[in-house]
Structure formats: structure tokens, C-alpha cells
Amino acid sequence: MSLLRIENIEKYYGNKSSLTKAIDGISFSVDKGEFISIMGASGSGKTTLLNCISTIDRVTAGHIYLEDEDVTAIKGKALNRFRREKLGFIFQDFNLLDTLTAYENIGLALSIQKRPAAEIEKAVHTVAEQLGITDVLNKYPYQMSGGQKQRVASARAIVTSPKLVLADEPTGALDSKSSKMLLERFNFLNHELDTTIMMVTHDSFTASYASRVIFIKDGKLFHEISRGGDSRKQFFDKIIDVVTLLGGDVSDAL
Amino acid sequence: MLFKLSLNNIRKSLRDYAIYFFTLVIGVSVFYVFNAIGGQAAMMRVNDSQYNIVYLLKVAISGTSVFVAGVLGLLIVYASRFLMKRRNKEFALYMTLGMSKGKISAILLIETLIIGIGSLFIGLLAGIGLSQLMSALVANLFEADMTAYKFTVSGEAIIKTIIYFAVMYLVVMIFNSFVVTKMKLIDLMQSGKRSEQIKLKNPWFCVIVFLLAAAALGYAYYQVGWNSKMIERNQMILYVALGCISTVLIFWSVSGMLLRVLMSMKRSYYRGLNAFTFRQISSTVNTMVLSMSVICLMLFLTICALTSAFTVRNAMNSNIKNLCPADFEYYTSLVPDEPTEYNSFTEMCEKNGYDLSEDFDKCVDVMVYTDNDLTFEKFFGDTLKKVQADFPFMQSDITETIMTVSDYNAVMDLYGKDKLTLGENEFIMLCNYKPMVNFRNEVLGTNNEITVFGRTLKSKYDECTDGAVDLSADRTNMGIIIVPDDVKDDSSIGAEYFIGNYRSDDKEAAEKIVLEKIDQVDRDTAGMRNADFFVKTSKIEICTAMIGLGAILTFLGLYIGLVFLIASGVILALKVLSESTDSIGRYEMLRKIGAEENEISRSLFRQTGIFFILPLLLGILHSVFGIKFAVYFMESFGIEKIFESTVITSAILLFIYGGYFLVTYFSSRSIIRDKR
Numbered sequence: 001m002s003l004l005r006i007e008n009i010e011k012y013y014g015n016k017s018s019l020t021k022a023i024d025g026i027s028f029s030v031d032k033g034e035f036i037s038i039m040g041a042s043g044s045g046k047t048t049l050l051n052c053i054s055t056i057d058r059v060t061a062g063h064i065y066l067e068d069e070d071v072t073a074i075k076g077k078a079l080n081r082f083r084r085e086k087l088g089f090i091f092q093d094f095n096l097l098d099t100l101t102a103y104e105n106i107g108l109a110l111s112i113q114k115r116p117a118a119e120i121e122k123a124v125h126t127v128a129e130q131l132g133i134t135d136v137l138n139k140y141p142y143q144m145s146g147g148q149k150q151r152v153a154s155a156r157a158i159v160t161s162p163k164l165v166l167a168d169e170p171t172g173a174l175d176s177k178s179s180k181m182l183l184e185r186f187n188f189l190n191h192e193l194d195t196t197i198m199m200v201t202h203d204s205f206t207a208s209y210a211s212r213v214i215f216i217k218d219g220k221l222f223h224e225i226s227r228g229g230d231s232r233k234q235f236f237d238k239i240i241d242v243v244t245l246l247g248g249d250v251s252d253a254l
Numbered sequence: 255m256l257f258k259l260s261l262n263n264i265r266k267s268l269r270d271y272a273i274y275f276f277t278l279v280i281g282v283s284v285f286y287v288f289n290a291i292g293g294q295a296a297m298m299r300v301n302d303s304q305y306n307i308v309y310l311l312k313v314a315i316s317g318t319s320v321f322v323a324g325v326l327g328l329l330i331v332y333a334s335r336f337l338m339k340r341r342n343k344e345f346a347l348y349m350t351l352g353m354s355k356g357k358i359s360a361i362l363l364i365e366t367l368i369i370g371i372g373s374l375f376i377g378l379l380a381g382i383g384l385s386q387l388m389s390a391l392v393a394n395l396f397e398a399d400m401t402a403y404k405f406t407v408s409g410e411a412i413i414k415t416i417i418y419f420a421v422m423y424l425v426v427m428i429f430n431s432f433v434v435t436k437m438k439l440i441d442l443m444q445s446g447k448r449s450e451q452i453k454l455k456n457p458w459f460c461v462i463v464f465l466l467a468a469a470a471l472g473y474a475y476y477q478v479g480w481n482s483k484m485i486e487r488n489q490m491i492l493y494v495a496l497g498c499i500s501t502v503l504i505f506w507s508v509s510g511m512l513l514r515v516l517m518s519m520k521r522s523y524y525r526g527l528n529a530f531t532f533r534q535i536s537s538t539v540n541t542m543v544l545s546m547s548v549i550c551l552m553l554f555l556t557i558c559a560l561t562s563a564f565t566v567r568n569a570m571n572s573n574i575k576n577l578c579p580a581d582f583e584y585y586t587s588l589v590p591d592e593p594t595e596y597n598s599f600t601e602m603c604e605k606n607g608y609d610l611s612e613d614f615d616k617c618v619d620v621m622v623y624t625d626n627d628l629t630f631e632k633f634f635g636d637t638l639k640k641v642q643a644d645f646p647f648m649q650s651d652i653t654e655t656i657m658t659v660s661d662y663n664a665v666m667d668l669y670g671k672d673k674l675t676l677g678e679n680e681f682i683m684l685c686n687y688k689p690m691v692n693f694r695n696e697v698l699g700t701n702n703e704i705t706v707f708g709r710t711l712k713s714k715y716d717e718c719t720d721g722a723v724d725l726s727a728d729r730t731n732m733g734i735i736i737v738p739d740d741v742k743d744d745s746s747i748g749a750e751y752f753i754g755n756y757r758s759d760d761k762e763a764a765e766k767i768v769l770e771k772i773d774q775v776d777r778d779t780a781g782m783r784n785a786d787f788f789v790k791t792s793k794i795e796i797c798t799a800m801i802g803l804g805a806i807l808t809f810l811g812l813y814i815g816l817v818f819l820i821a822s823g824v825i826l827a828l829k830v831l832s833e834s835t836d837s838i839g840r841y842e843m844l845r846k847i848g849a850e851e852n853e854i855s856r857s858l859f860r861q862t863g864i865f866f867i868l869p870l871l872l873g874i875l876h877s878v879f880g881i882k883f884a885v886y887f888m889e890s891f892g893i894e895k896i897f898e899s900t901v902i903t904s905a906i907l908l909f910i911y912g913g914y915f916l917v918t919y920f921s922s923r924s925i926i927r928d929k930r
Binding site for chain 2: 054056077080081082083084085087089095096097098099100104107108109110111112113114116117120156
């Protein structure tokens with residue numbers, strides 16, 4: 001059964017005289033427990049797509065269903081509730097609150113849901129263990145490395161047990177070692193906790209950790225490949241092939 | 255080209271400039287309104303002696319204006335420095351594009367000029383409008399007739415305002431150019447990257463500092479509040495300095511402890527956005543220790559100035575009714591041993607063709623006596639040293655004033671006040687000047703016998719009786735001894751009081767006639783009486799002087815109070831607004847993880863509220879003791895109306911400070927919502 005269903009969505013910017021089609025008729029669906037990567041050159045519309053799914057941005061046309069609920073029809077206050085109950089976010093620049101400690105950053109996602117303090121404490125410690133950040137819980141963002149920050153951000157995203165975790169270039173600001181570590185954690189979350197993850201990236205190495213990769217070019221679906229039984233290395237090679245086909249910026253970013 | 259750039263900059267950063275502009279406009283209009291008061295009052299029908307008061311008021315306001323200009327100038331420099339900091343990125347862009355520092359200075363210069371001229375123009379317009387409202391207040395204070403009033407514009411005040419503000423803007427321009435020449439490109443470019451470290455202060459050290467500061471403050475409070483009369487000037491400076499330093503230390507230590515305390519309350523800390531709110535508050539309070547202290551002290555001064563001014567003014571108005579129960583008094587100080595043609599004022603007038611009953615329907619003419627053996631020294635004995643410490647001008651050989659009980663009762667009859675009864679060998683001490691009352695009570699409590707003209711009298715009460723014979727604006731009767739009628743010596747008459755009420759209902763006209771006639775008598779009889787001087791006092795004269803003094807105090811209190819309030823409001827508003835701008839990302843983040851909009855608003859409301867309330871709380875606490883100290887000095891005026899004054903002060907405070915709070919809250923809310 002599909003968790004997320006995207007039906008022919010379009011997103012236009014600008015006015016009549018100069019119209020930009022950021023997304024031009026994209027449809028696909030994501031099953032529960034999948035780890036999906038969306039690839040495309042800069043300006044291909046992948047971040048716009050993510051913003052539309054996460055209700056940060058609104059589509060011009062088309063529908064997005066999460067568990068058969070039409071996301072595009074949610075309005076006002078219900079949007080905030082939808083976001084905090086159904087979605088988890090991970091951003092390229094971590095987006096941690098610099099005034100709070102790691103513990104408080106993670107706990108904030110729960111306290112916004114008005115969970116009691118005792119439950120928050122338990123949940124934060126559990127998720128911190130899963131992501132290997134127990135020892136930095138009392139540190140402030142400026143005291144942590146980039147990898148640690150991103151894992152804290154990931155912990156915040158999954159601590160509420162969301163239906164779908166959306167990650168926007170999560171490895172963008174990390175060195176290769178930290179990237180690898182983070183992605184392995186994503187795999188762990190995906191396999192062991194059955195978390196559904198949707199990740200936007202332009203880095204083939206990052207994308208190769210996913211179970212399926214969707215390629216976007218100029219706001220349209222270009223191609224899509226599944227990992228199947230391949231090893232990560234084999235899958236990486238396949239991705240490289242498509243990227244070469246795609247041409248342009250993405251190949252520069254290898 | 256530069257001009258266009260400047261203009262667009264202003265348009266673009268209109269929101270940042272709004273509060274700056276708003277402040278300038280208020281500053282200009284307040285400055286104009288107060289400096290235009292002279293012209294306002296002149297338009298009204300006020301009498302001659304009030305013209306003098308109006309002149310005095312103008313002088314006082316001019317003097318205060320220099321000080322006010324200084325405060326406003328500092329404020330403007332502060333605000334403009336603030337705006338400069340916000341624009342570091344922009345300056346960096348100019349510099350990377352190869353613009354010279356001179357050109358950047360020129361841009362700033364043009365901006366300041368545009369803003370300056372704009373604010374002056376709007377401020378003056380607002381000021382002219384407001385000053386019409388102020389006229390109502392002026393008329394009320396001077397009890398003048400408003401019917402002749404016309405719309406006025408004071409050219410003098412306009413010119414003055416323009417000159418003062420031109421100088422202030424000039425200072426800002428010089429300051430800005432100075433800052434620009436000091437700028438380094440690398441600092442400018444990195445200015446956006448906030449990696450502010452949260453330095454948690456050692457909590458125990460904070461607690462110790464807090465306790466020390468609180469103790470020091472308590473000591474200063476005690477000295478100022480309960481030991482008021484023992485304080486010398488040097489000590490006063492010490493206590494004020496102690497208070498200021500303690501204020502800073504208290505804010506410093508509270509900023510360190512605040513978060514710890516809040517964090518320890520686990521349940522509320524992890525509820526909703528509380529963790530975020532508390533962190534925001536503590537990080538901002540940490541950077542605001544000094545400005546909060548300054549604001550706290552300014553609020554303290556404002557509250558004290560306003561309350562004292564209103565108290566004195568209100569007391570004066572009620573004093574007039576209480577302490578001026580008759581229309582006219584003619585006081586003659588007599589020299590007992592010298593020869594004289596007339597035995598009394600009434601006789602003197604009559605023999606010179608002026609029948610006082612023509613103009614007075616009720617009057618008394620009484621004598622007071624002095625006994626050369628009954629001096630202050632005699633009365634006070636050992637206590638004299640203490641008295642002289644408080645009243646250094648009091649010489650020990652000054653004689654006490656003595657009055658017979660029936661003379662006193664005659665005066666009271668005229669005043670419509672309670673009379674006194676006295677036993678054969680009794681006396682009553684009449685005194686209403688509080689500090690003196692205290693000393694006299696001390697003496698009366700221990701030794702209540704005195705010798706008057708060879709007769710030993712015993713005090714009827716062991717304390718002074720409240721009252722006075724003179725017409726006066728305030729409680730200044732240092733002491734009159736009321737004795738039985740047979741205890742007097744006609745050869746030692748010290749002075750004479752003639753007190754009366756005018757027959758006519760038109761008091762002003764009556765007074766004019768009376769004064770003319772009495773002046774004529776005085777001229778005709780010059781040197782014929784054993785008088786060394788005489789004083790004419792009238793209710794109208796006292797009223798005018800009192801009202802004038804009250805008006806001056808009210809205006810000066812309002813002037814300084816308003817300016818300080820505005821200054822505090824602006825400093826806080828700028829801080830909070832810039833904090834909000836810096837935190838846009840954080841709020842955006844909160845929204846992304848699903849925080850409700852009204853939760854976010856509540857968080858912002860709390861943050862803004864705390865910043866406004868913290869200095870206010872300490873300021874109010876300071877004021878309680880400050881006013882207690884002021885009360886000591888206001889006692890001679892009477893302090894019955896202090897509650898009313900406090901209410902008025904609170905209303906003004908609430909209106910302006912509260913207004914700034916709301917404006918700040920709503921504009922920061924629009925800042926953090928805008929980026930969506």
C-alpha cells in the first residue's frame with residue numbers, strides 16, 4: 001500500500017509574461033518503509049517538490065495524498081498540526097536552534113506536541129542512542145561537529161515517529177566521513193525502525209544509499225531506478241550512468 | 255546616483271527605520287510642545303504676577319531643554335548606531351563593488367539628512383497639534399480663561415527645535431562617518447554569521463553577587479528611606495552610586511540565575527515552546543545587562559519626578575484652602591523700646607483717613623509678644639545641638655513668639671477653625687512645620703515647663719498642636735506659644751497681625767483698592783511707627799505664586815519624565831526588534847517542525863514582556879524608597895495627595911511605556927511573520 005501518492009502536480013512561479021514551471025506534471029508514489037532519493041541538477045525543481053510535499057509551499061495544480069489524506073487541501077492551523085504529527089524534517093544547514101542544547105532541540109519537537117516531560121526524556125534518550133549522540137545531548141550546536149549536528153537534527157525529525165521523514169540535501173554541509181556515518185544511520189532507521197525517508201540530493205554517493213532513486217529534469221520526471229538486489233556499489237554505478245545521461249550540473253557534482 | 259541609492263535604502267529598510275523615525279518625531283514634538291508653553295500661556299488671560307511665573311517657567315524649561323537635548327542626542331546616536339550594525343552586509347557589498355568609504359559616508363549623510371528633515375517636519379506638525387492640547391493643561395494649571403484662546407504656533411519654539419535637532423543630527427552624521435572610516439571589510443562580511451556562545455555564568459558566583467547587591471541595595475534603601483535627615487550630601491552621592499552599581503549587579507546576576515531557576519522547573523520548562531522562550535530570554539537578557547540597568551534608573555527617575563511634582567502641586571492646591579483661610583494679612587514687625595505715634599495698624603489707618611471697615615467685612619488686629627528670656631536655647635535646652643544640626647541657620651538667641659489665647663481664638667474665629675481653651679497655668683505649643691514639630695515634641699515629652707514673663711507654665715499637651723496664624727502657602731510655622739490672657743507684657747510686643755476678609759465678592763478688584771489705600775497710608779506715615787518692617791500678604795498673591803510654582807514643577811516633571819520614558823521605550827524596542835530580526839530563522843524553524851502560530855506569538859509576547867517588566871519592577875522598587883526620601887522634603891508642602899499622584903504617574907507610565915511595549919510586540923510579530 002502506498003504511503004505517499006503524488007498525482008500530476010504542477011508549480012508555477014511568476015506571472016503571465018514570464019512563467020517558470022518549477023514542477024511540470026510529476027506523479028509517483030512512495031510505499032511505506034521505502035528510502036527514496038530524488039536527484040536532479042540545481043534548478044530542476046527537486047527542492048520545490050519537497051516543499052510542496054511538506055506543505056511549506058503550495059502546489060499550483062494536482063494533488064498530494066499522505067495516507068489518503070489530501071495534503072494540498074489542508075489549510076491554516078491544521079497545517080501546523082499535520083506537520084508536527086505526520087512529518088519529520090532534516091535540512092542541509094541543520095536548522096538547529098542555536099540557543100538550545102541538543103537535548104532541548106530534540107525535546108522541543110515533542111513538547112510542541114504537548115507531551116509530558118517524563119515521556120520526552122525517555123523518547124529523547126532512546127532516539128539519541130539509535131543515532132549515537134548520547135554524549136553530545138548537553139552540548140550546544142556551536143560545540144558540535146557538522147555530523148553530530150545533522151544527527152541531532154535527524155533525531156529531532158524522527159523522535160515524533162512521523163509517517164514520513166523529508167531530508168533536503170542532508171549531507172550537503174558534511175565531509176565525506178560524516179556523510180557516510182549519517183547515511184548509515186538513515187539505513188538503520190529505514191531497516192530497523194521501518195521509517196519512510198524521502199531525501200533530496202544531487203550527490204550520487206548519497207543517493208546510492210536509497211532503495212529507489214527518482215531523477216528530475218526541468219520540473220519533469222526523467223527516470224527512476226530501483227536498487228533491487230544490487231549492492232550499494234553496483235547501484236552507485238547505475239546512478240552514475242543515469243547522471244551522465246542527464247548531463248549538466250549533476251555530473252560536475254560527482 | 256548616491257541620492258537615489260539613499261532614498262531606496264530608506265524605502266527598503268522602512269521597517270527598521272520606522273521605530274527610529276517614530277522616536278525622532280516624538281522627540282521633536284515633545285521638545286516643541288514644552289518650549290512653546292511660554293507662548294501658549296501668553297495667549298491666555300492671566301494676571302500680571304502670572305506673567306512673571308510664565309517667564310520663570312520659560313527659563314526653567316529652556317534650562318531643562320539643554321539636558322533633554324543631551325538625552326535625546328545620546329538616544330539618537332544609540333539608535334543610529336543600531337541601524338548601522340544591521341546594515342553591515344550592505345556596506346560590505348558596497349565595498350566589494352569598490353565604493354570608497356567617503357561615498358558610503360555620503361550615502362549615510364544623505365540618509366540622515368532625509369530622515370532628519372522628514373522627522374523634523376512631521377515632528378513639528380505633530381508638536382503644533384499637540385501643543386493645542388497642552389494649552390488646555392496650561393489653562394487648567396494657571397486657572398486661566400480659555401475663551402480668548404486662538405490656535406497658536408510658536409515661531410521661537412520652532413526655531414529652537416530646529417537648531418537643537420540640527421546639532422543632534424550633525425553629531426550623528428559625524429559619528430556615522432567616524433564609524434564608516436573604522437570599518438573593515440572582513441568584519442563586515444562575517445557579521446552575519448552569528449556564532450554567539452552561550453556563556454553560562456557560574457551559578458554560585460551569581461547567587462553571591464546577587465546577595466551582595468541586594469544587601470547593598472537594602473542598606474542604601476534603609477539609609478535613604480529611614481535615615482533621611484541624617485544624610486549629608488557626600489553620603490547621598492555614595493548611596494546613589496551604591497544604588498546604581500547594585501542595579502547593574504542585580505541585573506547581571508539575575509541574567510545568570512534566571513535560566514538555571516527556570517530549567518530546574520522541569521515540567522514547565524519542557525512544555526510547549528517554554529524551553530525556547532526561556533533560552534531566548536536568557537540569551538537576550540545576558541546581552542542587555544547594561545541597557546536594562548540604564549532603563550531601570552531612567553524609569554526610577556521618571557516615577558520619582560512625576561510623583562513628586564504632582565504631589566507638591568496637589569498639596570499646594572489643597573494648602574491654599576487650608577493654610578490661606580483669609581483674604582489679606584498685614585504683618586508689622588515691631589521694636590518694643592522705640593517711640594511710636596500709633597498703637598496699632600487699625601489706629602494708624604483710621605487716623606490717616608482710611609476706615610478699614612469700608613473694605614473689610616470681618617477682620618482682626620492682634621499682637622504677638624516676645625520675652626527676651628524665652629529663646630530657642632531656653633526652650634530646647636540640650637536638644638538645641640540636634641536642632642541646629644538640622645537647621646544650621648537657627649541662632650540660639652532668637653526669641654520664641656508668644657500669643658494670648660483670646661487673640662488666637664479671635665483669629666480662628668475669622669478663619670472658621672477650631673478654638674483652643676487653656677487652664678490658668680498652661681500653655682500650648684502651636685507648630686505645623688513637621689521637622690520642627692518632631693524636635694519640639696521631644697522637648698515637650700520630657701520637660702514640659704517654661705517660664706513666660708516670670709510665670710511658670712505647664713504644657714497642656716505633651717506634643718505640639720497643629721496650626722498657624724500666618725497666611726501661608728505651606729506648613730512653615732516654626733512655633734507659637736499660646737498663653738493665658740493675663741500672661742502678657744504690653745511693653746514687649748514683637749509684632750502685629752492684621753488679618754481680614756474683603757467685603758466685595760470681586761476679590762481682585764477689592765484687593766486693588768485695598769492695596770492702593772494702604773500704600774497711601776504707608777507713605778503718609780513713613781517712620782512714624784516703631785516698625786522695622788512690614789509685609790503684606792494676600793490669598794490671591796499666594797495662590798498665584800503657588801499655582802505658578804505648581805505649574806513649573808508639573809511641567810518640568812512631565813518634560814523630564816516623558817523624555818526618559820520615551821528613551822527607555824526606544825532602547826528596549828530597538829533591542830527587541832533587532833533580536834526578532836536575528837531570530838527570524840529560529841521562528842521559521844519552529845513553524846517547520848509544526849509549532850502553532852499562536853504558540854509562537856505567545857512565546858514572543860512573553861519574551862517582550864519580560865524585557866519590559868524586569869527593569870520596570872526594579873525601577874518601581876527603587877522609586878518606593880526614592881519617594882520615601884522625597885517625602886521627607888515634601889513634608890512642608892504636605893503629602894496628603896501622594897496616593898492620587900501615584901495613580902496619575904502610573905497612568906502616564908502605563909500609557910507610554912505600555913504603548914511602547916505593544917508597538918514593539920506587534921512590530922516584532924510582523925517581523926517574524928513576514929518572511930513566510
